[in-house]
Amino acid sequence: MAELHHECGIAAVYHLPSAETSSFAPRGDANQASRVIPRILLDIQNRGQLAAGMTTFSTERNQLIDTHKDVGSVSEVFHLNHPRKTDALMAEYAGRAAIGHVRYATCGKDDRSYAQPFERHHIERSKWFSFAFNGQLSNYLDLRKEILAETDFHLARETDTEILMHLICQELTSDPRMDPADLLSNLAKRLDGAYNIVYLNARGDMFVSRDPLGIRPLCYVVDGPEEAPNMVVAASESVALANLGFPEENIKSLEPGTAIVIRDGKFSIKRYAESPRRAHCFFEWIYFANAASTLDDRSVYLSRKRLGEELAKQEDLEIDDDTIVVPVPDTAKGAAASMAYELNVPCLEGLLRNRYAGRTFIDSTNRADKVRMKYTPLPEVLEGKKVLLVEDTIVRSTTMQVLISQLRERGKAKEVHIRVACPPIVAPCFYGIDMSTIEELFAPRFMPGTELTPEHEAEMAASIGADSLRYLPLDSIARSVQFDSSELCQACIDQKYPTPAGERLYQLAVGNHERGESGRTYDAAEPAASVRT
Structure with missing residues (x-):
């Protein structure tokens, strides 16, 4: 069925600094998270073939976090058919932590600026971050209108990913060292829809979160005991983790409304929002x-x-x-x-x-x-x-x-x-x-x-x-x-x-259909006076 396309897939890798090198680290080097990400993205490329990218973290370079992304398949973006180019790229982006993304767009243009992860530079390390996002915000237009109501605010892209980046920035402005669970809890009060997020900042802090309804899947595996793991890997699908060599019985689905948090080199799983019901996408x-x-x-x-x-x-x-x-x-x-x-x-x-x-x-x-x-x-x-x-x-x-x-x-x-x-x-x-x-x-x-x-x-x-x-x-x-x-x-x-915003958009879609109006429901929608979640 060549008619239906998914938004994207996400991945994250962290070789924890306080632990011994994981047996699953390529070449036994804990500074090679960059080599793991393309392998994961190849296995979840069924979720998006338009663009791919990764962000890595390393204290051994000026660019503490650095992002490589482009339009194209995973093989094209990471030059996997050219070993010398691949090795050079992996060496340039070497680091013990990394996040990755494959994209097929349901909104936004097909150019490099829309490829993920999105990186936001800042002189303050807590505010210098990169993130990638799997899903779609149903209340995108409400949030966009709210942001643009501020006279000095501007949005350069027509995508909910930029909206999400702006909301994260707002939270960090109020408290740069905010606990990731608190940040996500604040976001959850404003977001309606499906939103799985991988996040990495210039302090080497990472979180991997699944939305409270669990609409999109998110799997993870911990190498070693959870109280003191060597390595944590997450991906949209379990097959990507199994193909790295992790035992199937060790691969778990992240609970809706929870997040994997790695802060100051310490691993934990935290609940950031209640999950009143599940709404796993049957597709x-x-x-x-x-x-x-x-x-x-x-x-x-x-x-x-x-x-x-x-x-x-x-x-x-x-x-x-x-x-x-x-x-x-x-x-x-x-x-x-x-x-x-x-x-x-x-x-x-x-x-x-x-x-x-x-x-x-x-x-x-x-x-x-x-x-x-x-x-x-x-x-x-x-x-x-x-x-x-x-x-x-x-x-x-x-x-x-x-x-x-x-x-x-x-x-x-x-x-x-x-x-x-x-x-x-x-x-x-x-x-x-x-x-x-x-x-x-x-x-x-x-x-x-x-x-x-x-x-x-x-x-x-x-x-x-x-x-x-x-x-x-x-x-x-x-x-x-x-x-x-x-x-x-x-x-x-x-x-x-x-969700309320999904139901509201459906009613708009019904009205558009009855009136014979064409065009995407998002384009014809009038944002609500306030954000509903």
């Missing part, structure tokens, strides 16, 4: 996260496997010798294989993905050309077959229409039946996924509200050229991810937003 398990990750103790792969079982349970198509299951690469593979197993039919790769076609959501303006570049149907697999094409979700339908046409014309499939391992997407996301209007969504054109009927599915199938289309019901998500639905954010499929 992390069914689409965004690496299948090898485990988030909040739930396996991504097993969740997708259970989605396939759910699809098989509701299948009413007559199965014959010509029936095959074909996944849309790559995130639908787990569900497709599981569905095929339950139905006792072959699961075949009738579509191959060209991994070197580039980012189709950036490169070309012709959707059909982009799909032809990215996917190749195999007539030797598809010809004369009744194809159950399994997709993780349908957002805008444009890719799916072209895929169905390609399966018929180039693949020579006899029938194409779409099976979607997700309920219909009926509402925008305001927490870090690139879909902010009702107008751009496929399902609301055919179904009012969240009630789906066979008639709706038949109309949808006809509109995209499929022989049939089936979605999963709403309650299948909680069963598959194995959380109670009250612990998940499912706003895009049930229209129930977990």
Whole structure:
């Protein structure tokens, strides 16, 4: 499903100065946190391919914290295909602490100035800091209006990351040596949305925080006993930590409303805000996260496997010798294989993905050309077959229409039946996924509200050229991810937003849609008179 994009991913590494060198430090050198960050970012690049960067800390250079970032993939930004350039870069940015980021933007421009981490220079070390941010502030416009109401204030970028940097600066102005938990507690009173943060200052202090609802995942591992660790590593997904060599059983999810704090070389985990409820984004398990990750103790792969079982349970198509299951690469593979197993039919790769076609959501303006570049149907697999094409979700339908046409014309499939391992997407996301209007969504054109009927599915199938289309019901998500639905954010499929600003933006989106107005909901929104959290 080449239609949906996540905001970003974050990482942090700290070799604690009071401890012995960790066995996981590259080359046994505790001053090489810079070498760990690109390895982590490669493993979470599924979360953002637009830009990458890192900030490191070292007392052995004038630039106590220094940032390297640019537009491009992790390999491009860190010159990983050129060993000499990589070694020179790692030596230049050597340090015992580092934070990192990969970006795909849901707001802001596609240039280097928007790449993260954001570094803010200051002569006072406590006020010289860098940070990176995963998520999206739903009350961005409220905060922006509040800041610009001050006559001498100016914002140079249209991004909530700059808003967050300004708010951190405000807190440090009042107390430069403020405890990180207090700083985060003050921020939490003003922020609405999803916000995981990694932060590093010129004193060598670091914090890694997860928002009180736990909307986006954040994992960490401690090498050595927590009371006196050698090394602490954090990343948006567990797979990045496992691939460093840490035992799976040692990798944990950071509790919502808590932060890893390293201050004056001492490690602790502190609660900075109450977590009245959980609102984990279900899309992390069914689409965004690496299948090898485990988030909040739930396996991504097993969740997708259970989605396939759910699809098989509701299948009413007559199965014959010509029936095959074909996944849309790559995130639908787990569900497709599981569905095929339950139905006792072959699961075949009738579509191959060209991994070197580039980012189709950036490169070309012709959707059909982009799909032809990215996917190749195999007539030797598809010809004369009744194809159950399994997709993780349908957002805008444009890719799916072209895929169905390609399966018929180039693949020579006899029938194409779409099976979607997700309920219909009926509402925008305001927490870090690139879909902010009702107008751009496929399902609301055919179904009012969240009630789906066979008639709706038949109309949808006809509109995209499929022989049939089936979605999963709403309650299948909680069963598959194995959380109670009250612990998940499912706003895009049930229209129930977990925060006040998200709900307010949704009501604006509904009004815009009813009036036939185009453009992002954020752009059309009138900020509220006061910030609501």
